[in-house]
Amino acid sequence: ALTLTACGSSSKSSSASSSNNTSSVAAIKKRGTIKVAVFGDLKPYGWVNKDGKRVGYDVTLARRIAKDLGVKIKFVQVNADSRVDALSSNKVDLVLANFTVTSDRKQVVDFANPYMKVSVGVVSPKNALITSADQLKNKTVIVSKGTTAETYFTQKQKSVKLLKFDSKTQQFNALKNKRGVALADDNTYLYAWAKTHPTYQVGIKQLGQSSSIAPAVKKGNKSLLKWTNNEINKLNKQGFFKRAYNSDLRPYFSSDVKPADVIIEK
Amino acid sequence: MGHLGTNILFAGNNFQRLLGGLWTTIWIALLSLIIGLILGTILGMLRTLKNRPLRIVLRLYLEFFRIIPTVVLLFLAYYILPRQLNLNLPADQVAVLVFALWVAAEFSDIVRGALISVPQHQRESGLAIGLNHWQLFRYVLLPQALTLELPATINLATRVVKTTSLLMLISVMDVINIGQQIIEANGQTHPNGIFLIYGVIFFFYFIVDYSLSLLAKKVDIAKQH
Amino acid sequence: MTKEILRIEKLNKFYDKRQVLFNIDFSIKQGEVLALLGPSGSGKSTLIRCLNGLEHFSSGNLFFAGKKLVPTEKNWQRLRQKIGMVFQSYDLFPNLNVLDNILLGPTKVQKKNHDQAKQEAISLLQRIGLTDYTAAYPRQLSGGQKQRIAIVRALALHPELMLFDEVTASLDPEMVRGVLEIIKELSEKDNMTMIIVTHEMNFAEQIADRVLFLDDGHVLEETDGKQFFVNAQTKRAREFLESMKF
Amino acid sequence: MTKEILRIEKLNKFYDKRQVLFNIDFSIKQGEVLALLGPSGSGKSTLIRCLNGLEHFSSGNLFFAGKKLVPTEKNWQRLRQKIGMVFQSYDLFPNLNVLDNILLGPTKVQKKNHDQAKQEAISLLQRIGLTDYTAAYPRQLSGGQKQRIAIVRALALHPELMLFDEVTASLDPEMVRGVLEIIKELSEKDNMTMIIVTHEMNFAEQIADRVLFLDDGHVLEETDGKQFFVNAQTKRAREFLESMKF
């Protein structure tokens, strides 16, 4: 308990003041590498393919950002519940791990401009398809710790029993093993997952409000935030996200998903 | 075996990747052991001294590491240390740090136990030929303690290797994390791959630890003769 | 008058609150052999261990070669080089071979030249007939051999006084003789000054110039060696001697 | 002619490939005391342990009360109730008090009535003067007391033969006498048949009707008790006796 005695709340004590910001654009450039948190098992956003290479929509964005910064990239594989701590503990400079913008999270990290649309979806076996939230009452639903799906059910539908996992691999395996009647997570990956698992279907496409996914930086890291905002705008203008959608996402989605369901274009 | 998905193991460079993960596991275990054993020896020696405050501090250190589960220690070191002490290490170094401190705590107890179980008359006959305290440690107590504690040390090593399985929880790309990536990447083509991949990992750990256990038994038997 | 080697004045020893030695006074002269006899628990070991500081006495004075000892750890450590001691338990260091056991004192403590110390060690081993075992480890030796080497290890420091605490008590009966003979030779040939605790009454009778009989931490009598065994002064001592014979 | 209790014919014993007992033949009659003497490692303990099956002999026959033993574990177990044995190590069960140590055999093995066995145990304790210690645990006793109780524990089964393996070897010298006196009384008053391994030559001389002298696993001589100590037949035995005196 030695390390814990003299601390303020995590957000306050760890905000990056401009004087010793180890993740400022200047610091990153000086270091020559940018550390980016990504998922390692979330196909098709951040995952490791059969050849052991990191790929996916988030990863492609991350590589582009590194290129535009003129630095090398270092990936740090995270689970959903460690994304905030990865930033506040300076483990990474930037999170590009399908990080949904929420008001809670805004208190503890700074989000840049969004690059994707998302809402909570629910996938279930076709032969026992869940199509409305009412069907979930008193049933067990599988989620990942630290996701918006978990938060949604924790706050809005308390009667649902949650089975909470650390990683995406674990949660999907648990669904396959029928450890819950359905699995709730961002609809964007559920589409992809359902495509490769034809006996399952995303029966609820949207629960609660739609929200957006954005890069996140440590609270107070103005320098990198500003740079990233500009970068997202620039990439948008260049049609980068559309291209990335076509190469990284479209092959994994079924035909009923449109680009407009996922990416944000201004 | 085909339906269990043997080919998943050799598809692409999967097997090499698993071996790479195993290597991560092993070097972290090895490095933590080396650091931990050295530190533990020193702490163990200090714990036999009659200095009361020192002994209390070292005892607290030992109890802290003995009571807190290693998972929790890893999270503490990975997330809290950087914020409170401004010490920001990459995950693998955090792992080495935590394991080394943990090994040092456990080993200090082993060393202390061995030192005090060196028979009293050995200590006295050392004194009787005029050895001073340091010489007594150096020439009489420590060498005897080291042979006494060898089996316990090897057992500790097996525990360290096993505990490296927790590294996946702090983003170290160890053999289990890589195994999960492979399971995920090949999920729809080899639905049973999960069985095989976990089997292989299970087997990896078993090979490493079982050989260590055999060694410990051998040393123990040799000692009794 | 021969030189006095060691003198003890009013030595008292407590374990916690329990007094186990009461006002012990005695002295030993160069070349003398003093036997310390008494029933089990009478304090023989405690007394002999006080003489080289393995136990700290609670009050009293110790004079070595006429000089009063100031009992600091440093002084004890220096004194121990002049006082050799052999115990009941085989106390060779199991991690060192015979030669290294013997050389540890001379080379590490007294910082003598290694080759010279080695030569001397070998000639001591010759004397006890164990040159063949120079490179052997203690576990390869019998109890009797170990005790003889323990004696050599003490001798290698050239002590002026030797203390023996029941050195044959854990030995097989046939081994006893060899060890006692070495001790006897040390006294007769080398004129070594010695204090001996033993339960071998025949041996004590042959070797002791003087007997100190302890009972319950008190010196009950201090008698000439020959006389003690024939005609002890106190009833307690006579009873003790009786109980030792079957 | 008195009844023969035990006879051994051509007993051989190997540890792995090493032979430690060679063609041992002997017998013992009711009321006789046989002393087993010999240097350390000559096989005394091994032989005496073969007699009640703690070691299995490799070949040879054992007759008890004229009947040949078929060496199954079951038969040994039955035989052991007729053969009491006391060892060098204090072998009381540390988890039981004195009375329970003594009663374990009669009540659990021989299924005797508890109250009756208890009465008998107490009268045995009376004989050795330890009635005060009925409820004590072994750790609260001295070595001599423990050995006397171990003897009582063996006696409680009403054995026809008692085996003693160096029962005084780990005792403080002053404790020895008490234990030996009990054994002597057993022979003289109760006319108990006994085989005794001991290094106390004075004791052996007083008690042994016959001596079996072992050397290197061979019976070197079998001599009348009185005669052995005055005039042993073999040179080896005379040397051995010599080494036991200082």
Added chain:
Amino acid sequence: MDLTVIQAAIPKFVAGFKLTLWMSFTGILGSLIVGLLCSLVQYFKVPVISKVFTGYVELARNTPLLIQLFFLYYAFPVIGWKMSAETCGFVGLTFLGGSYMAEAFSGGFAGIAPNQIDAGKAIGMNQFQLARYVVFPQGLSLSVPALAANVIFLIKETSIFSVIAIPELTNTALDLIGIYYRSNEYLLMLVIAYAIILIPLSIILTILERRVRYGSFGN
């Protein structure tokens, strides 16, 4: 450090605390039974079964609980064996703990002085009586220190149950961190919770050990 955060989380921690205790208790009980059974079979060298048990002990002792749990929870259902998370936790902890306890018991049985066995035989005891009156009571007390160490070890191992979604203490803390991002508070609470379980237990076990070591048999 925010006290309101801590206060708000107490009910969840209490639930996790109870679950950790319950899982530990059942798992340790299971381990003791399995371990005792194994060590007895090994002690009496029961043919075939003792070999099988030896194999089990080596397998369980030399592999991480994490992988054992993954197998039970994620891989076994693939071949049709599905157990609830709690059952997996119980089976996993018992599987691992049984091997540790077996070693502890065996160590105790092996530590009995050979002269005690001889003494038992010498008063005519049969194998069963030897086991009942000599080997068992003395072996048990000799194995107490190792058993105690295993108890602590197994309680700590329950922290791994978070990977199979059992909401015990560690899982509770990690979950709360994932939702509310208050690592300092929750990790502190976690450390304290383990301390509340393990410090008194460790003290009790030390006293027990000392009792047994000084051989206060029967009083």
